Structures are given as structure tokens and as C-alpha cells.
Amino acid sequence: MTDLELFAAGREADVFALDGNRVLRRYRTGMDVAREAEVMAYVGGLGFPVPEVYAAAGTDLVMERLDGPTLAQAALTGELSIPDGVAILADLLRRLHDLPPRGGTSGDTIVHLDLHPENVLLTRRGPVVIDWCNAGDGPGDLDTALSALILAQVAIGSIEHPLGTEAGAMVDLFLELAPGDPLRLLDDAAAFRRRQLTMSPDELAMIDAATARVRTAA
Ligand SMILES: Nc1ncnc2c1ncn2[C@@H]1O[C@H](COP(=O)(O)OP(=O)(O)O)[C@@H](O)[C@H]1O
Ligand SMILES: [Mg+2]
Incomplete structure (x- = not known):
């Protein structure tokens, strides 16, 4: 190797x-x-x-192997505007949540549960979603809440990312454009984030603040 x-x-x-x-x-x-x-x-x-x-x-x-930058990289270089980037995220979630679940639970769809600007690659064939480790059947609103929460974590500085405060504008616009009801399962999304192994103690402590940031925007 x-x-x-x-x-x-x-x-x-x-x-x-x-x-x-x-x-x-x-x-x-x-x-x-x-x-x-x-x-x-x-x-x-x-x-x-x-x-x-x-x-x-x-x-x-x-x-x-996909070619092209991540949505985050493209937003940072200015190749993609913040509104266009958010529209892509919202559109991908809408298309995903229109799919039937693999099992039979009514109301469920397919959820990714980590759909954020680092997990979208802008390729010649359009935006492509990677990193499906959390994906499965579930309620679309949980997925949308998680995307909002992750953007809010970056916006308030609890996750260090070069997008920084730019992510604040993304949260606000995302809540306007996103499918379903991003607030309905926000507490479940916060609980899911808390259980994730890769969160540092500082990031864990700031989940409540990020949740509040999402509620303020909406
Ligand atoms: N199919 C692919 N083609 C090209 N690059 C990829 C592909 N899958 C992942 N990558 C690159 O690897 C990085 C990490 O992959 P990802 O699946 O998001 O792993 P992680 O769970 O560690 O975030 C991505 O940001 C992207 O740059
Ligand atoms: Mg990833």
C-alpha cells in the first residue's frame, strides 16, 4: 500500500x-x-x-474518481456565489428526499445525514454527493435540520472552517430554500450530532449554541 x-x-x-x-x-x-x-x-x-x-x-x-472542487472550495474562491451554493445544497436535499425509502416505513425517505459543503463535489456532470457513512432510510426533515446545524456550527465558530462567518449567510438562506421543515426535528439532529465520535469536546459543548443559531435564523 x-x-x-x-x-x-x-x-x-x-x-x-x-x-x-x-x-x-x-x-x-x-x-x-x-x-x-x-x-x-x-x-x-x-x-x-x-x-x-x-x-x-x-x-x-x-x-x-470525481473531478472538480468541493462546494466549499468553490464558494471560497468565488467560483460559486453563496446563494448559488446554498441553492445547490437545498436542491440536492429536495431530490434525495423525493426518493422512496429502501424499507417500508411510511413518511421515510433516503437521508444522507452529513450533507454539507465539503461533501458535495462540483463535477463536469454536475454536483455529486460523497461521504454516505450515515445514510439510510429516515425522515427528510432530520437530514435538512442536520445540514442547517452543521452550517450553523461553522457560522458560530464551533467548527473551524475557512468559510467561517460566510456560513452565517448560508444558514439564513438555506432555511429559506431547504425542503420540508428544518426545525421540526432540530432537537433530534442536535442529539445525533452529539453522538458523533469525531466531535471534539469544544464542538460538543457548542451544539446548543448552534441549535439556537438555527432557530434565530428561521
Ligand atoms: N469519489 C471521489 N473522487 C474524488 N475525490 C474524492 C472522492 N471521494 C472523496 N474524495 C475526496 O476525499 C475527501 C474526503 O472524503 P469523504 O468521503 O468526505 O471522507 P470523510 O468522511 O473523511 O469526510 C473529500 O473531501 C474529497 O476531496
Ligand atoms: Mg466528508
Whole structure:
């Protein structure tokens, strides 16, 4: 594995370029990719933009290598305006929440539960959503609340990100454009965020403040 080119490293995974067309995403957390790969194949089969999955085993997912910046990068360079970036996020959530769930629970749809500007790549074929580790069946409003909460965490400085206070404008606009009711399950979204292993103690302590920031905007 020493000859693999480290391409990107996120909070939970390392991503290696295998060749011009494929990347290997490997969890450092020991998490199994089987369920994630199934959800990706399911939504991809229904026409939702995801990287094509070529192989999934243990901690390793081999998938289509996407070209183009993340939505966050494009917003930072000015290649994409804040309103256009938010419209893309809202549109992706709307399209995802229009899909039928894999199980039969009424009212459920497919939810990503980590759809934020670092998990959208702007490719030649349009915006594509990555990082499906939390995805599955669930209520769309929970997904929308989580996206709002993550943007608010950046806006109030509880998650350090170069977008910083720019994320504040994103929260306000997101709440106008987002599908469903972003406040209905906000407390559940906050509880879900608190349970996430990758939150630092400081970030955990500021979840309530971020929740309040979302409520203020709405
Ligand atoms: N299919 C892909 N093609 C190209 N780059 C990718 C792909 N998947 C992930 N990446 C890169 O790796 C980074 C981390 O991937 P991600 O799945 O979001 O992992 P994490 O859970 O660690 O955030 C992304 O921000 C992106 O730069
Ligand atoms: Mg990610």
C-alpha cells in the first residue's frame, strides 16, 4: 500500500488515487462500508448523483474518481456565489428526499445525514454527493435540520472552517430554500450530532449554541 498516492484525508477516512478513474476510500475508524455502498448503489440507480461504486469490502470502498472542487472550495474562491451554493445544497436535499425509502416505513425517505459543503463535489456532470457513512432510510426533515446545524456550527465558530462567518449567510438562506421543515426535528439532529465520535469536546459543548443559531435564523 506504500505506493498509493494519498489524495485527501477527511475526518474519518483517507482517500487514495488508484488511477485516473478510481479512488480508494479507507476508514481509519474500522467502520464497515457494506451498508454505505448499498445505499450509494440504490440512490445512484434512481438517478441521484453519487460516485459509482466498483468494490466494497471491510473498511475499503473503491469508487469513481470525481473531478472538480468541493462546494466549499468553490464558494471560497468565488467560483460559486453563496446563494448559488446554498441553492445547490437545498436542491440536492429536495431530490434525495423525493426518493422512496429502501424499507417500508411510511413518511421515510433516503437521508444522507452529513450533507454539507465539503461533501458535495462540483463535477463536469454536475454536483455529486460523497461521504454516505450515515445514510439510510429516515425522515427528510432530520437530514435538512442536520445540514442547517452543521452550517450553523461553522457560522458560530464551533467548527473551524475557512468559510467561517460566510456560513452565517448560508444558514439564513438555506432555511429559506431547504425542503420540508428544518426545525421540526432540530432537537433530534442536535442529539445525533452529539453522538458523533469525531466531535471534539469544544464542538460538543457548542451544539446548543448552534441549535439556537438555527432557530434565530428561521
Ligand atoms: N469519489 C471521489 N473522487 C474524488 N475525490 C474524492 C472522492 N471521494 C472523496 N474524495 C475526496 O476525499 C475527501 C474526503 O472524503 P469523504 O468521503 O468526505 O471522507 P470523510 O468522511 O473523511 O469526510 C473529500 O473531501 C474529497 O476531496
Ligand atoms: Mg466528508
